[in-house]
Amino acid sequence: MFSYFRILRPNGLLIATFGAALCVALPLCVVLSFIVTTSSDVWQHLVDTLLLRYISNTLLLSLYVAIGVACIGVPTAWIIAFYRFPGRNTLSWLLLLPMAYPAYILAYTYTGVLEYAGPILTWMRSVDMPDWVMSPFLHIRSLTGAALMLSLVLYPYVYLLARAAFLQQSANLMEAGYTLGQSRFSVFRRIVIPMARPAVAAGVLLAVMETVADFGTVQFFGVQTFTTGIMRTYYGFGDTPGAAQLSSVLLGFVAVLIILERNSRNRIKYYSDQMRRLDQAAQHLTGFPAFGVQVLCAFPILFGFLIPTILLVNWTIFDATMQSLWRLAWNSLALAGGSSLFIVGIALLIGYANRLFPSRSLSYVTTFIGLGYALPGIVVAIGVLIPFGAFDVWVSAQLAPWSIKPQLWISGTLVAVIFAYLVRFLAVANGNVVSGLSRLRPSIDQSGRLLGLSQTRVLTSIHIPLMRGSVLTAILVCFVDILKELPATLILRPFDFNTLAVRAYELAGQERLIDASPASLCIVLVGLIPVILLNRSIGKL
Known part of the structure; x- marks a missing residue:
């Protein structure tokens, strides 16, 4: 009881923590409030004509992506975990490279080479290739096509979790299966896969959550899903309440996926029985079998990273028109850099508050903050736009007697954009910060206080220098995620303010796919940073 009331005492760290929770709750509550709002004519039109199509396409796309990421991620994870062959160590981290690609950039790249006027179909027509x-x-x-693009960039979710699950299994169980007369495939199907099923399911559900939130790929390919429907309702019909009502339906999908994903993670348990792990009994391959698994692992790397990267580099150097790329790069880097520093600063305050005042209530608040990353960017944008727009209207009404013209005070500024980024990516920064703080002994805090340092000085002078690796990782991951973010930036950005992602989207929408390649290549190159960091952290395990 004492610790609970101590949490409620005024404190800057606690105010920052509960303030961050309110920031995450704001767009969520705004969108959910439209469930009970009187339906507009646009909403009724959507229900009568398009809602069923949005639901069916979203479900079908999610199903295709789930199958695709499982078919790519599980076999490659099994090969890397169970077999030893030339090039295995290199392939193990190359399989992570497609994570650097936003799916919409992969879609632009393959469309540029596979469209009717592209080089492949032009060559096929020149040699009278059959229509089939x-x-x-x-x-x-x-x-x-959209499912294929998403599968190529999202399968690493399944690959990482499945590989970790395979490596933690005991080789003795497999050998017991062999002694009972089971074949290698039967052991894999009846022992290995059932034990790794929670990890595989968690990876598949993460990929499906990203699929449901995707906008750029489905918009470019003309697939009518919830995200494209929300954007069409907002921009095409000019009906913000209708867009919010569609967003509330999409939130129902996301809520179900979150529950399923959390349940899968809770079922992932590994027990060490001092037996040999699976990687300690790996089978060595040479000759044709080794070549076969090398080719199998190379396919997703080839089509998910190497081919599109070669195409982007070629178009950027030889064909693209470099229009105001430096300004776009500056806008993107400044916005992503400033936002990531702000977000990580808030995450440091939240993590430090949990360290100083551990309690169940504060733990619940921190867990709630983590839900922001599960919200699709377009839902966050609509949830931010509505209250910020209402605030602008209220301020303009208050200033009207002084003959001050109405304007967009915050909803049309970078404040709204950064606020949306805070809601969306605070969980990413908080995870890295909490991981870094957990490795610092409590005696460090006590020593700092004995030396007369305030709580703030302990954080800035002791903790941050000691956990600078975790802080830098949090900044870089947030930086890259913000650089890739498309729907929230597209909706909330100020007039005449473009980023690399928005410009690539605009050029692709005008069918200027080659001119979109410089901006796309910049995003991909920056996206390699967290992949490299992830590979380094895995290598230390």
């Missing part, structure tokens, strides 16, 4: 051979390339802009 050309048909799959002609239908790249489709639901299956």
Whole structure:
């Protein structure tokens, strides 16, 4: 009881923590409030004509991506975990590289080379290739094409979790299966996969959550899902309440996925019985079998990273028109850099508050803050735009007697954009900060206080220098996520303010795919940073 009331005493750290929780709750509550709002004509039109299509396409796309990431991620994880062959160590981290690509950039790149006027179909027509051979390339802009693009960039979620689950299994269990007369495939199907099923399910659900939140890929391929419907309702119909009502339905999908993902993670348990791990009994391959697994692992790397990167580099150097790229780069880097520093600063205050005042109530608040990352960017944008717009209207009304013209005080400024980034990516920064703080002994805090340092000085002078690796990682990961973010930036950005992601989207929408390549390449190159950091952290395990 004492600790609970101590939490409620005024304190800057606690105010920052509960303030961050309110920031996350604001767009969520705003969107959910429209569930009970009187339906508009636009909403009724959506229910009568398009809602069923949005639901079916979203579910079908999620199903295709779930199958795709499982079919790529599980076999590659099994090969890397169970077999030893030339090039295995290199392939183990190369398989992470597609994570650097936003799916919409992969879609732009493959469309540029596979469209009707592209080099592949032009060559096929020149050699009188049969129509049934050309048909799959002609239908790249489709639901299956979008599922393929998303699968190529999202399978590392499954690969990472499945590989970790495989490596933690005991080789003795497999050998017991062999002694009972089971074949290698039967052991894999009846022992290995069931034990790794929670980890695989968690990875698949994470990929599906990213699929549900995707906007750039489905918009470019003309697939009508919830995200494109929300954007169309907001921009096309000019109906913000209707967009919020669609967002509330999408939140229902996200809530179900969060529950399923948390349940899968809770079922992931590893017990060390001092037996040999699976990697200690790996099978060595040579000759044709080794070549076969090398080729199998190389396919997702080739199509998910190498081919699109080569195309982007070639177009950027030889064909693209470099229009105001430096200004776009400056806008993107300044916005992403400033926002990531602000977000990590808030995360440091939240993590330090949990360290100084541990309690169940504060733990619940911190867990709630983590839900922001699960919200689709377009839902966050709508949830921020509505209250900020209402605030602008109220301020203009108050200033009207002084003949001050109405204007966008915060909803049309970078304040709204940074606020949306805070809601969306605070969980990413908080995870890295909490991980760094957990490695510092409590005696460090006590020593600092004995030396007469305030709580703030202990954080800034002792903790941050000692955990600078975790802080820098949090800044870099937030920086890259913000650089890739498209729907929130697209909706909330000020007039005449573009970023690399928004400019690539605009050029692709104008079918200027080659001119979109410089901006796209910049995003991909920066996106390699967290992949390299992730590979280094895995290598230390």
